[in-house]
Amino acid sequence: MTDPLNIRLVDTEAFERPVKLRLPFRFGAATLREARQIFLRVRIEDAQGRSAEGMAAELMVPKWFDKSPELSNADNENQLRRSLALALDALRGAGSGTAFGLHAAVEASHHARAAAEKLNGLVASFGLALANRAILDALCRLEGLSVAQAIKANRPGIDASTARDLSGFDLSGFLATLQPAASLAARHTVGLVDAIVPSDIPASERLNDGLPESFEEAIDAYGLTFFKVKVSGAPEADIDRLCRVATIIDAKMSAYSVTLDGNEQFSSAEAVADLLARVKAEPRLAGFAASILFVEQPIARAHAFEKPVKALAAFKPVEIDESDADIEAFVTARGLGYTGISSKSCKGFYRSLLNRARVAKWSAEDGIPYFMSAEDLTTQGGLAVQQDLALASLIGMTHIERNGHHYVDGMAGAPEAEQADFAKAHSDLYRVSNGRTRLRIEAGQLAIGSVINAVGLGSSVEPDWAAMERSPA
Numbered sequence: 001m002t003d004p005l006n007i008r009l010v011d012t013e014a015f016e017r018p019v020k021l022r023l024p025f026r027f028g029a030a031t032l033r034e035a036r037q038i039f040l041r042v043r044i045e046d047a048q049g050r051s052a053e054g055m056a057a058e059l060m061v062p063k064w065f066d067k068s069p070e071l072s073n074a075d076n077e078n079q080l081r082r083s084l085a086l087a088l089d090a091l092r093g094a095g096s097g098t099a100f101g102l103h104a105a106v107e108a109s110h111h112a113r114a115a116a117e118k119l120n121g122l123v124a125s126f127g128l129a130l131a132n133r134a135i136l137d138a139l140c141r142l143e144g145l146s147v148a149q150a151i152k153a154n155r156p157g158i159d160a161s162t163a164r165d166l167s168g169f170d171l172s173g174f175l176a177t178l179q180p181a182a183s184l185a186a187r188h189t190v191g192l193v194d195a196i197v198p199s200d201i202p203a204s205e206r207l208n209d210g211l212p213e214s215f216e217e218a219i220d221a222y223g224l225t226f227f228k229v230k231v232s233g234a235p236e237a238d239i240d241r242l243c244r245v246a247t248i249i250d251a252k253m254s255a256y257s258v259t260l261d262g263n264e265q266f267s268s269a270e271a272v273a274d275l276l277a278r279v280k281a282e283p284r285l286a287g288f289a290a291s292i293l294f295v296e297q298p299i300a301r302a303h304a305f306e307k308p309v310k311a312l313a314a315f316k317p318v319e320i321d322e323s324d325a326d327i328e329a330f331v332t333a334r335g336l337g338y339t340g341i342s343s344k345s346c347k348g349f350y351r352s353l354l355n356r357a358r359v360a361k362w363s364a365e366d367g368i369p370y371f372m373s374a375e376d377l378t379t380q381g382g383l384a385v386q387q388d389l390a391l392a393s394l395i396g397m398t399h400i401e402r403n404g405h406h407y408v409d410g411m412a413g414a415p416e417a418e419q420a421d422f423a424k425a426h427s428d429l430y431r432v433s434n435g436r437t438r439l440r441i442e443a444g445q446l447a448i449g450s451v452i453n454a455v456g457l458g459s460s461v462e463p464d465w466a467a468m469e470r471s472p473a
């Protein structure tokens with residue numbers, strides 16, 4: 001194939017739509033009931049004057065990127081809009097380059113400019129990640145390729161210029177080996193205020209909307225075998241809740257997998273180790289404890305890199321999520337005993353690919369099984385969830401946290417015609433029930449063949465731009 005195309009960003013438009021949750025979702029200290037989803041449409045042009053449009057979408061989740069209690073949800077949303085505005089300004093000013101080259105040219109200065117406006121690394125990552133996905137989508141469409149074809153042939157021109165520790169590693173050779181699977185297991189989130197059994201829900205509060213409302217109902221409805229359970233940092237309450245969760249799972253299946261998510265609720269590795277020791281010592285959690293794959297970001301980001309976690313990691317592997325503020329975070333984490341890192345579209349498509357290369361390189365060097373996991377940001381049906389699924393499959397994930405389908409009534413915020421378009425174009429991924437297009441999860445699996453084979457980044461159809469509000473970004 002020819003060298004990667006040099007392109008430039010010539011036009012951008014941002015839109016939004018509100019998202020209302022059918023059930024409250026508590027993670028860490030925050031409880032989410034509504035949010036806004038942002039959509040980006042861009043146009044790129046190559047040296048021959050050929051152009052193509054690309055798109056991306058993401059939920060602007062408050063109290064995840066910046067958990068400062070003095071900031072309102074609207075403040076958090078404005079931070080993310082500002083991050084996008086800064087990223088687009090930088091990319092428009094970067095001139096011509098490969099898709100990855102444009103990213104590499106602006107990443108450091110974008111983060112510095114964001115920091116000067118008191119926007120943290122996760123917030124800074126959001127805007128650049130959204131812009132990069134839209135540009136990559138446009139590149140794929142310009143060349144008539146699926147994202148898997150584009151990445152395997154390294155059409156974006158990915159190199160080690162932003163990750164110097166990968167210098168000398170054959171990135172193009174590594175990317176050529178990636179083999180996206182046509183299905184992924186859905187790892188179901190159990191939030192901190194979720195009902196465990198139907199009787200936890202007072203009759204007066206039942207939605208009766210035809211969808212599962214309790215954890216037990218979700219298992220039965222979707223055939224789930226992978227679970228992600230939130231813990232609060234209060235050990236007695238956590239053990240009691242974990243026992244309730246384990247009782248339900250153990251009664252329904254003998255083989256399953258669990259991840260624990262601390263959402264920064266622990267002040268130290270010792271506090272996490274105390275919880276894990278209690279889990280290990282509790283007879284009612286014997287099967288559950290043996291099924292834990294890893295612990296996700298238990299320690300608050302302000303303290304997560306202060307001390308090594310090697311003793312904690314001897315219990316279970318530990319990964320970072322909220323501490324993944326920039327491309328160097330995994331390198332820092334590795335030195336402290338963390339062996340895993342999460343992949344989320346909102347942190348960066350290229351970051352996930354480079355971290356996946358690190359997993360391959362470091363595992364071979366150290367003889368330690370470094371790993372990645374695919375985690376959710378209450379990703380919404382349609383464009384956002386499909387782009388995230390495409391990324392997870394591309395980096396070799398076999399299961400992915402999904403919760404947007406549970407806390408939100410399918411694609412409820414989208415016009416009926418848009419919902420119908422997605423259901424028709426991606427009928428393996430969606431089903432239609434009660435007038436809504438919603439994820440099809442059968443035997444715990446998401447079928448994504450139409451997603452990974454679509455020309456572009458994960459979607460054969462577009463959202464209804466005319467039905468959305470213009471974004472202040």
